[in-house]
Amino acid sequence: MSDFQKNARAAEAAMRHVFDATPLQRNEHLSERYDANILLKREDLTPVRSYKLRGAFNAMRKVLAAASTAPTFVCASAGNHAQGVAFMCRHFGVQGVIYMPITTPQQKIGKTRIFGGDNVRIELTGDYFDVTLAAAQEYCTRIGAHFLSPFDDEDVIEGQASVMVEIERDLGGMPDHIVMPVGGGGLSAGVCSYVGDRAEITLVEPAGGASLHAALMAGTPVRLDHVNTFADGAAVAQIGVRTFERLRHFDPGQAISVDENRLCTTMIEMLNIEGIVLEPAGALAVDALKDMRNRIRGKTVVCVTSGGNFDFERLPEVKERAQRHSGVKKYFILRMPQRPGALKDFLNLLGPDDDIARFEYLKKSARNFGSVLIGIETSNENNFVRLLEAFKSAGFDYRDITDDDILAEFLI
Template sequence: MSEFRKCARTAEAAMRSVFPATPLQLNAHLSARFDADIWLKREDLTPVRSYKLRGAFNAMRKLRVSAPDQTIFVCASAGNHAQGVAYMCKHFDVQGVIFMPVTTPQQKIFKTQVFGGDNVEIRLVGDYFDDTLAAAQTYCSEAGAAFLSPFDDEDVIEGQASVAVEISNQLGSAPDHIILPVGGGGLSAGVRSFFGHSTHYTLVEPEGGMSLAAALETGAPVSLAHVDGFVDGAAVARIGDKTFARLSDMNLSDVLAASEDRICATMLEMLNVEGIVLEPAGALAVDALVDVADQIRGKTVVCVTSGGNFDFERLPEVKERAQRYSGVKKYFILRMPQRPGALRDFLETLGPEDDIARFEYLKKSARNFGSVLIGIETSSPQNFEALFRRIEQAGMTYTDITNDETLGQFVL
């Protein structure tokens, strides 16, 4: 057994004094859909609803041995890492200073404080994470505190590998195929280092933050010029140096991109069909099943659902994006004659399953035509073909703006 595997097993055993192993559940719905044995490793069911407390636990556990006088631990995070660190500060009865951006939602600040209690101090610094990180690192230098990286640390990677230890124990062997989400790379580096070549890997990144794919293409970690922050648990601009060292021999074809809108459809499916609440990053592995359907047929597959810290205030946005992805909701600008009866003419073009979700019109004087912003929901994408044909036959013109990102920022 390799030294890494021994250390990962030691870390996993030590964790049992803090929280139980998360379930590995055979999912009948997904198994039937993809003609495979699909198991979900439910990291969304840890005490902080993500796997992040594993790495935080292992890093703090080892520091308390190597530097017993170290009593102040620091992190910079707006999400799951902050909650994991806070939980472990309370467990080890040490002090934690957690730096979060000023823009962090109040719900995340509240949960972090609840997990850490009197053992943590939260400092809101900077509008952007880079500013928050710089402040945390400056504080560490001045106060002699220990900085806990969210992913780019060997002890953190080792702690995240405890997920693989549990899968091995629960399944009795390595799965044929394992699907993992990737942000900074701590989870994927740890699991892959534990299982080695005994299983096939699919790593999934959000389309708006493919830092691992970029690093594989160039041969070294690079910083992305732009990151879409919707999948906040995995939207990382630069893969870690240490994590990339463990992932650098991945085949680029096994690193997939998941569109943010499709992830929303997967989140809703898991919520409505299975009653499982996943955050966007937590749904990445399940979302990728459709991309590897031909590879996994008849095999034993594990999807790691990495987190369930979902703020239900975001549910309307998730539903909106899911509907647009599936093609059952569209927005368009209708050019309509400014005459009595024109609105009635448009309404008569609607089919029995077409529902108006949005309608904005302001009559302009001295104009023959006016523009109307319309949102339509329907039961099938094919209904729009018939609707647009009827609109044209009625002598009206339209512009579909559903996928226009620039207009969407202002009107959708």
């Protein structure tokens, strides 16, 4: 047994004085769909609804064990790391300062305050995370505090590896395949270092923040020019230096990128069928199974559902993205004749399963015609084949803007 494995086991044992191990649950729905033994490691069921408190606990306990005087702990985070650090500051009875962007939703700020209580002060600084991070690090330097990285720290990596310690114990050995999300790399670096070559591993990142794939292709961490923050728990501009050193041996083919809109279909499915609330990053591993069907058939597969901090105010957006990806909702700019009966003629083209979800006159583009933004939902994507043919036959000019990101941003 390696020193890393021993340390990860020691960290996991120490955690039991603070919070219970998360369950490893067989999922019948997914197992039947993929003809495999699919188990979910429910990190969405920790006290802070993500695995992040594991790394925070391990790093803080080591710092406190080595220090003669407890330092102030500082972090920069808009989400799960902030909540994990706040929870552990209260547990250890130490002071913490958590820097969060001004744009952080009140729900996340409120939960961080609840977990930290009087042991935590929240500083809202900067519109963007890079500004927030710089402010936190400058504060650390100025007062001599201890900065807690969300992932690029050896003790944090070791703490996140406790996820795998629990999986191995519950299974009585290694699964055939492990699927987990990767953002900054703390969880994946810890689990991969603990597993070694004893199981096959697939890492999953959002397509709009595929920093691991970029690093594997370049041979070194690189900063992405643009990051889609929808899956904010895993969408980072650059993977950690320390974490990448533990992941650089991966083949780029072992890092799957998942489309954010498709990810929404999995979030909705898990909520509606299983009653499991997952944040976008927490659903990455489950969604990736869609690309792995032939590789996992007949095998025991563990998917790490890394977090469930989902603000239900985002549910309409998630449903919208899921419908657009599934092809059952589309948006059009329609050129409508300005004559009596034109709207009725258009409505008569709709089938029994077609529903108008949005109807808005934009402006009159000519005296005899007007532009209309229209959103249509239907029960089956194939219904649009018939409907669009009907548009053409009736002489209604249209433009499908469903996948036009620029127009959608302004109009939808």
